[in-house]
Amino acid sequence: MATDKAVETLTQDEAVQELARLAMILEDANSAYHRDDAPAISDAEYDRLKSRNMAIEARFPDLKRTDSPSDQVGAAPAEGFGKIPHRVRMMSLGNAFDAEEVAEFDTSIRKYLGLAPDAPLAYTAEPKIDGLSLSLRYENGTLITAATRGDGAVGENVTENAHTIADIPQRLSGAPDILEVRGEVYMSHADFKALNARQAAAGQKTFANPRNAAAGSLRQLDPGITRARPLRFFAYSWGEISSPLADTQMKALQRLSDLGFSTNPLTNRCADLDAMLAHYARIEQQRATLGYDIDGVVYKVDDLTYQARLGFRSTTPRWAIAHKFPAELAWTRLEAIDIQVGRTGALSPVARLTPVTVGGVVVSNATLHNEDYIAGRDAKGSPIRDGRDIRPGDWVQVYRAGDVIPKIADVDLSRRPDDAQPFAFPTLCPECGSEAIREEGDAVRRCSGGLICPAQAVEKLKHFVSRAAFDIEGLGAKQVEQFYRDGWITEPADIFTLKDRYGSGLQQLKNREGWGEKSANNLFEAIEEKRKIPLARLLFSLGIRHVGEQASNLLARSYGSWAEFEQAITAAAPLEGPEWERLLGIDGVGAVMAQSLVTAFAQEHERASIDRLVAHLDVQDAERPTSDSPVAGKTVVFTGTLEKMTRAEAKARAEALGAKVSGSVSARTDILVAGPGAGSKAKKAGELGIETLDEDGWLALIGDA
Numbered sequence: 001m002a003t004d005k006a007v008e009t010l011t012q013d014e015a016v017q018e019l020a021r022l023a024m025i026l027e028d029a030n031s032a033y034h035r036d037d038a039p040a041i042s043d044a045e046y047d048r049l050k051s052r053n054m055a056i057e058a059r060f061p062d063l064k065r066t067d068s069p070s071d072q073v074g075a076a077p078a079e080g081f082g083k084i085p086h087r088v089r090m091m092s093l094g095n096a097f098d099a100e101e102v103a104e105f106d107t108s109i110r111k112y113l114g115l116a117p118d119a120p121l122a123y124t125a126e127p128k129i130d131g132l133s134l135s136l137r138y139e140n141g142t143l144i145t146a147a148t149r150g151d152g153a154v155g156e157n158v159t160e161n162a163h164t165i166a167d168i169p170q171r172l173s174g175a176p177d178i179l180e181v182r183g184e185v186y187m188s189h190a191d192f193k194a195l196n197a198r199q200a201a202a203g204q205k206t207f208a209n210p211r212n213a214a215a216g217s218l219r220q221l222d223p224g225i226t227r228a229r230p231l232r233f234f235a236y237s238w239g240e241i242s243s244p245l246a247d248t249q250m251k252a253l254q255r256l257s258d259l260g261f262s263t264n265p266l267t268n269r270c271a272d273l274d275a276m277l278a279h280y281a282r283i284e285q286q287r288a289t290l291g292y293d294i295d296g297v298v299y300k301v302d303d304l305t306y307q308a309r310l311g312f313r314s315t316t317p318r319w320a321i322a323h324k325f326p327a328e329l330a331w332t333r334l335e336a337i338d339i340q341v342g343r344t345g346a347l348s349p350v351a352r353l354t355p356v357t358v359g360g361v362v363v364s365n366a367t368l369h370n371e372d373y374i375a376g377r378d379a380k381g382s383p384i385r386d387g388r389d390i391r392p393g394d395w396v397q398v399y400r401a402g403d404v405i406p407k408i409a410d411v412d413l414s415r416r417p418d419d420a421q422p423f424a425f426p427t428l429c430p431e432c433g434s435e436a437i438r439e440e441g442d443a444v445r446r447c448s449g450g451l452i453c454p455a456q457a458v459e460k461l462k463h464f465v466s467r468a469a470f471d472i473e474g475l476g477a478k479q480v481e482q483f484y485r486d487g488w489i490t491e492p493a494d495i496f497t498l499k500d501r502y503g504s505g506l507q508q509l510k511n512r513e514g515w516g517e518k519s520a521n522n523l524f525e526a527i528e529e530k531r532k533i534p535l536a537r538l539l540f541s542l543g544i545r546h547v548g549e550q551a552s553n554l555l556a557r558s559y560g561s562w563a564e565f566e567q568a569i570t571a572a573a574p575l576e577g578p579e580w581e582r583l584l585g586i587d588g589v590g591a592v593m594a595q596s597l598v599t600a601f602a603q604e605h606e607r608a609s610i611d612r613l614v615a616h617l618d619v620q621d622a623e624r625p626t627s628d629s630p631v632a633g634k635t636v637v638f639t640g641t642l643e644k645m646t647r648a649e650a651k652a653r654a655e656a657l658g659a660k661v662s663g664s665v666s667a668r669t670d671i672l673v674a675g676p677g678a679g680s681k682a683k684k685a686g687e688l689g690i691e692t693l694d695e696d697g698w699l700a701l702i703g704d705a
């Protein structure tokens, strides 16, 4: 991607453009995150873009913008709040992502202060709380104002809201006349979970993580709302002050604690770099069981005289740095392994985890793939993770990237409980008790219960009503589960008799949770509409293993009608003979899929269930490609405006006639259909000597004119 071009290769002009682009993206991200408490991109992506911006500025110092994101802290106060100027600016923190960067931090401080590499220089190390910072101003021992960081210079007035937080003392005794205490407002995991449950029950917005919940709860125009939210506060710093608290960071924190503030118990004084990194490791180990989110460890020069000499850069103190945890990884405890049974009977192991925030999202479940994965082997029996198995009670490393399902990346044997037992993968289906069989060459163990297995039945029904299948409005996964539980629907055919059986009992449906007369009637209508179903959709809806959307399209086009398909597949049951050969001969149908399909139709119960379903349907024949069509096997490109049909229609029609439709012109293109406004593609086709038709010419060719 041009936008991700390496910084070293950017030209001056490209750098100007890229800095403008980054300034815009980062500004949007900042206001989404700091003002709306609803991040638009992940923290890792934000950090990546920000360091890219800094790298470009370092290479082209003259191009640095006056509104550079590097010079900004947070976001300006939001509308509606009173504004409070900070007498001492509120800062951000520089970041270190590994031990080497922490060492560089130490080296640069020594250089700045003129200290020898082995001269004593102590730091404090404490968790970096993942909440939002708050400044509390006390005058003569009374809390006068509370302000968020805002853009560092001006914050939002949240004084009334701060009065509702139990950890924040309203009065202090023995404090300096003027004392501005700074710290982090945060929400515990337990409170976060309970809040989201309450919000969901009340039909209100839920929060992605505890940080957003804390920020969204503190930054309320109505303090009554803040009062109802269980917020907490750790003090870790100060702003304006009429007399010093102490001469070291560590003692100043002690003083704040004596005054009645909560300070973090994991704060340590470290004599050197090794001690800092050791404390980092200790904090990282405890991360999952703290009960609140932290996203790194903050190191601060302990000696306050040194701090004063070191001072600040534009947005960060020189005397402190945040050593961040890797964004997409976190260690946590594996509490249990549950087995879920899917539509095709597959037994999938799911890790139940002590909740941990990874990349901004709370993770409490992760996939464990299959029994070999848990045992520390791949499908071929070779060791993975050096052969380490995963046991309930273990400490595991959770991995998450983008929107994919979280995975377990590793296991820490040094923290394995003495009584941890190897996981015994069930050989019986936990849902129906049928034997769970693992076939040769298959990584997955499957329940052999078929339709008697409630888990399979429900998953099959969910699949049946899904978007690419019957897609019945008002009948989603949730409704299907409800109907199944109540015994109203046990197989797809039941959907089409629902009205006959319960329509007069509409009263009954009406009285259920989530249903009214109107929604019930709408549902019956939506079901009626779907009796007429294209063959391809029907085949996909059956949920037969290995028969996906693509395969269903192939099969439908090849057999044309339900009657033809059903006879042919039944006749292929011996897995030999002409119909079997015909099935295997379809381009795109392999032996595995063919066998799965034929076996499903030969299976008595399965077949009876399919027949009951089809009896209620009006299955639409598929358009069969006419192999003698003049465009069969040709590659066609459409360009410009089509007047008699949409692009999608033109494409579908061409494909039904056996043509391949491509988006770009190349030497392999056979026909270009160019409507008015055709540009570069028409030119290229001309150069390549490719046959070019207008829309009417095309319709004449395919016999549709």
Ligand SMILES: NC(=O)c1ccc[n+]([C@@H]2O[C@H](COP(=O)([O-])OP(=O)(O)OC[C@H]3O[C@@H](n4cnc5c(N)ncnc54)[C@H](O)[C@@H]3O)[C@@H](O)[C@H]2O)c1
Residues within 6 Å of the ligand: 029, 030, 032, 033, 034, 039, 040, 041, 042, 043, 044, 046, 047, 073, 074, 091, 092, 093, 126, 127, 128, 129, 130, 131, 132, 133, 134, 149, 183, 184, 236, 237, 298, 322
């Ligand atoms: N996803 C997004 O779109 C997005 C947008 C903006 C910012 N962010 C995230 O926020 C970070 C930048 O925000 P930032 O400027 O608040 O910096 P920061 O959160 O990295 O560090 C500064 C803050 O750390 C807090 N902190 C917590 N514990 C502390 C302690 N013990 N001592 C001192 N400070 C402590 C303070 O509130 C301070 O303001 C980015 O790294 C990114 O992860 C994400």
Ligand SMILES: [Zn+2]
Residues within 6 Å of the ligand: 341, 429, 430, 431, 432, 433, 434, 447, 448, 449, 450, 453, 454, 455, 456
């Ligand atoms: Zn089962």
